[in-house]
Amino acid sequence: MHSTLRRQLLDFVSVASIPTLFLFTLQRIYSLSAPSSRTTITLQWIATILCALLLFAPSLGLLRRKPVASALHSISEPPLVPSYLPWLGCAITYLMGPANFLRTCSQRYGMTFKFLIGGNYVVAISSPTAIANFLRDRTGVFDVVDYQLIPLLSNLTDPSRNQYIYEIVEQKALVAANHGLSQRNLPKVSTTVNYEIFKTLGNVVGKGIQLPVLDFVQRSLYVAVSNSLLGSHFPSLATFDDFITFDDGAPSLLRKMNFLARPAYRARERLISQFARYIDTAWREEEGGGGSLEGASEVMSDIVRSMKNSELTKDEAARLMSSFFWGSHTNMMRTTTWMVRHLATDSILLSRIQRELQAAVDSKFYDAQSILHMHPRDLDGPEFALLTSFVKEVLRMNMLPTSIRVAVRDTTIASDNGEFIIIRKGEQVLANLYGLHHAPHIHDDPDAFRVDRFLNVSTEEMRQKKTLSTFASGQHMCAGRHFAMHTMRMFVIQLLHFYDIKAAPLSSGVSPSLPPVDRFSFITVTDAAKDIEISIQRRDSVPCDIVGTE
Numbered sequence: 001m002h003s004t005l006r007r008q009l010l011d012f013v014s015v016a017s018i019p020t021l022f023l024f025t026l027q028r029i030y031s032l033s034a035p036s037s038r039t040t041i042t043l044q045w046i047a048t049i050l051c052a053l054l055l056f057a058p059s060l061g062l063l064r065r066k067p068v069a070s071a072l073h074s075i076s077e078p079p080l081v082p083s084y085l086p087w088l089g090c091a092i093t094y095l096m097g098p099a100n101f102l103r104t105c106s107q108r109y110g111m112t113f114k115f116l117i118g119g120n121y122v123v124a125i126s127s128p129t130a131i132a133n134f135l136r137d138r139t140g141v142f143d144v145v146d147y148q149l150i151p152l153l154s155n156l157t158d159p160s161r162n163q164y165i166y167e168i169v170e171q172k173a174l175v176a177a178n179h180g181l182s183q184r185n186l187p188k189v190s191t192t193v194n195y196e197i198f199k200t201l202g203n204v205v206g207k208g209i210q211l212p213v214l215d216f217v218q219r220s221l222y223v224a225v226s227n228s229l230l231g232s233h234f235p236s237l238a239t240f241d242d243f244i245t246f247d248d249g250a251p252s253l254l255r256k257m258n259f260l261a262r263p264a265y266r267a268r269e270r271l272i273s274q275f276a277r278y279i280d281t282a283w284r285e286e287e288g289g290g291g292s293l294e295g296a297s298e299v300m301s302d303i304v305r306s307m308k309n310s311e312l313t314k315d316e317a318a319r320l321m322s323s324f325f326w327g328s329h330t331n332m333m334r335t336t337t338w339m340v341r342h343l344a345t346d347s348i349l350l351s352r353i354q355r356e357l358q359a360a361v362d363s364k365f366y367d368a369q370s371i372l373h374m375h376p377r378d379l380d381g382p383e384f385a386l387l388t389s390f391v392k393e394v395l396r397m398n399m400l401p402t403s404i405r406v407a408v409r410d411t412t413i414a415s416d417n418g419e420f421i422i423i424r425k426g427e428q429v430l431a432n433l434y435g436l437h438h439a440p441h442i443h444d445d446p447d448a449f450r451v452d453r454f455l456n457v458s459t460e461e462m463r464q465k466k467t468l469s470t471f472a473s474g475q476h477m478c479a480g481r482h483f484a485m486h487t488m489r490m491f492v493i494q495l496l497h498f499y500d501i502k503a504a505p506l507s508s509g510v511s512p513s514l515p516p517v518d519r520f521s522f523i524t525v526t527d528a529a530k531d532i533e534i535s536i537q538r539r540d541s542v543p544c545d546i547v548g549t550e
């Protein structure tokens, strides 16, 4: 707050001084040439009004620093989104609906803009080059603020412990997560996830069901992913309801609006005690400071070991696990939910994806067993090019920003076309994925859903153009990206191979269309009341008997 007020004062002093001096000079000239008390009073009034306007100019957005041009580059200050509340700024509009706020501002102000929120200036950036540059910064000018969210998400209440906890997270737990979920080590967990998806779909769907899409996907993915990461000591089914309640309220908990999220608050505490119990039950000590979680994936054992070998309490470790667990489920569930909704409501899309899958089955993956042994590399190959493009398109349409950094000193970020964006010390920089993924000069007809948008774009080309940034980049790029891409595609492959799916008709008998995005939500969800139902039937023609799955 202090720096904001100082900034406003400096803005005022620097800009207000020019017209004030001008009026003062004018006044002097008038009073010298034609002394008249009326003229002097009028000029004083004009000066006062101008000063008052200029004082509030920063929050009204009237004050825009002109871009400073240099011979080689253009260096510019981002335009400030007007707001009428001095310290709060745009907080209310942003917090009530970030998706809507970013969409409106991107349309109005373009690729970069600044807004005031609760005493902090946030610079939202959509340029692919600028996003990559600030996320990949290695000079230390951009610090991670996301970790400040960990205490909020995990309900860590002793601030004196936070610095130490961040260090353990950054230097130990995340290193273990990145290593265990890397492309090289992914096969250690991917076969388990393939089998768990198979088993869970069998249990949830049985011979056939009709469920809202969100409920179906959340239930199936939650159990499959939890089982594959944590093994059978973790009560996946029994914790599902608490996880969903926590997930629903997570945006409010992160916004410090606990009063809006009491059920989520309580559900999270129950989940945390389950984690504490799980670590006790599943942990097996080994000689030499080792040890592992019985039946769990190697990566989860490594993460828990890294916490156990530090000075974290059991409660702190259980709380951190709940945050990791939430992060590993929430985005994947939402993305897969949108994929299934698209498939259920668009018969052309469904048959294109089915044809690709059938061709892959005919040529390479002849039976259920070979589908369940698919290697992550198989999914990245040409056999599943359309499915891969489909996931990317769904991510492009729905991802909201998650990457925020804070500038520790004044700096600039190199953007496109030789432009530089001025960032001042203390300002937060936000990767505005909405702006990047919906800019018409970057993505042709950006509001249209095109399943083959990324079909002929190689990974290398995408890396170079940086036009899709769903997993961020740089040091804190998503550790679970390979796991997520594998799991989401495997879920769709099994759903379409072993089952027939279609959207259940509405009560009017009409086939439903894709439900609208709730633009006022924190994440691009749909209003639960507007979700569509899906009918799923096991395909008797496809054998489902797999050796090794009881």
Ligand code: HEM
Residues within 6 Å of the ligand: 146, 174, 177, 181, 327, 328, 329, 331, 332, 335, 399, 402, 403, 404, 470, 471, 472, 473, 475, 476, 477, 478, 479, 480, 481, 483, 484
């Ligand atoms: C569709 C699915 C997913 C999306 C879109 C996604 C997106 C992201 C993004 C954008 C970040 C970077 C945040 C930042 O820059 O500060 C991130 C970080 C992270 N994600 Fe994911 N994620 C997904 C799935 C997963 C899964 C399945 C896991 C684990 C199994 C996971 C684990 C992590 C971890 C540990 C980090 C922190 C990395 C670090 O700070 O070094 N994510 N994720």
